[in-house]
Amino acid sequence: xxxxERPSDRLTLVWLDADEAVILRWAGGPxxxxxxxxxxxxxxxxxxVRIDPAIRHGGGREQDAHEPHRIEHLRxxxxxxxxxxxxxxxxxxxxxxxxxxxxxxxxxxxxxxxxRTRTVRGAPSPPLTPRQLLARLRAGAGATPPRxxxxxx
Numbered sequence: 001x002x003x004x005e006r007p008s009d010r011l012t013l014v015w016l017d018a019d020e021a022v023i024l025r026w027a028g029g030p031x032x033x034x035x036x037x038x039x040x041x042x043x044x045x046x047x048x049v050r051i052d053p054a055i056r057h058g059g060g061r062e063q064d065a066h067e068p069h070r071i072e073h074l075r076x077x078x079x080x081x082x083x084x085x086x087x088x089x090x091x092x093x094x095x096x097x098x099x100x101x102x103x104x105x106x107x108x109x110x111x112x113x114x115x116r117t118r119t120v121r122g123a124p125s126p127p128l129t130p131r132q133l134l135a136r137l138r139a140g141a142g143a144t145p146p147r148x149x150x151x152x153x
Contacts, residue, residue, distance in 0.1 A: 009026075009027075009028075009141065009142075010026070010027050010086070010088055010089045010090065011025070011026045011089060011090050011091075011092070011137065011140045011141045012024070012025045012026075012085050012086060012089040012090070012091050012092075013025075013026075013091075013092050013094070013133060013136060013137045013140065014081065014085070014091065014092070014093045014094065014095075014100075014103065015093075015094045015095055015125065015127075015128055015133055016081060016093070016094075016095045016099055016100060016103065017095050017096055017097055017099055017127075018037060018039045018041075018074065018077075018097070018099050019036070019037055019039070020034060020035060020036045020037060021034070021035040021037070021077075021081045022034055022130075022133060023035065023081065023084055023085065024133055024134065024137045025086065025089065026137050026138070026140070026141035026143065027086075027089075030134055030137055030138070032130070032134075033084055035077070035080055035081055035084065037073070037074075037077040038073055038077070039070060039073040039074045039077050040069065040070050040073060074099070074102070078099070078102055078103050078106050079106070081103060082103065082106055082107060082110065085107070087111075087114070087116060087118075088116075088118065089118065090118050090119040090120075090140075091107060091118065091119070091120045091121070092121055092122070092123070092136075092140060093107075093120070093121070093122040093123075094122070094123055094124075094125035094128070094136075095122075095124070095125060096124065096125065096126060096127070100122050100124075101122060103122075104120055104121075104122045107120045108120055
């Protein structure tokens with residue numbers, strides 16, 4: 001996971017999955033906001049699964065009646081996260097699954113509709129600690145760490 005190519009004095013770093021988002025913003029200094037989602041978990045099958053031959057793989061009607069409900073919750077959650085990102089900030093989105101790709105697409109579509117030219121990039125990432133996220137934000141903003149590196153004496 002490499003930081004952005006060029007430092008940005010206005011950078012927002014987002015780590016998210018379907019459960020929560022951690023939004024870190026650099027505008028002269030760091031600020032952090034957490035957004036907890038109400039997106040229901042994917043339903044897991046237990047026991048034998050019977051396949052309906054009328055349903056084609058990759059299309060057709062929904063096999064799970066809860067999926068449209070989950071998608072609507074996900075859409076609202078992503079809009080809530082997007083509203084907390086300043087439109088003038090460059091954005092780096094990290095996360096383990098496809099939710100980050102949905103947020104990238106949402107931000108890019110919104111930028112295109114409003115004629116903005118900020119950088120929006122995404123990368124897969126395992127969960128990161130608050131210190132790791134802050135270090136990545138500092139690196140992306142070109143800010144020096146608050147103290148020396150261990151062993152630098």
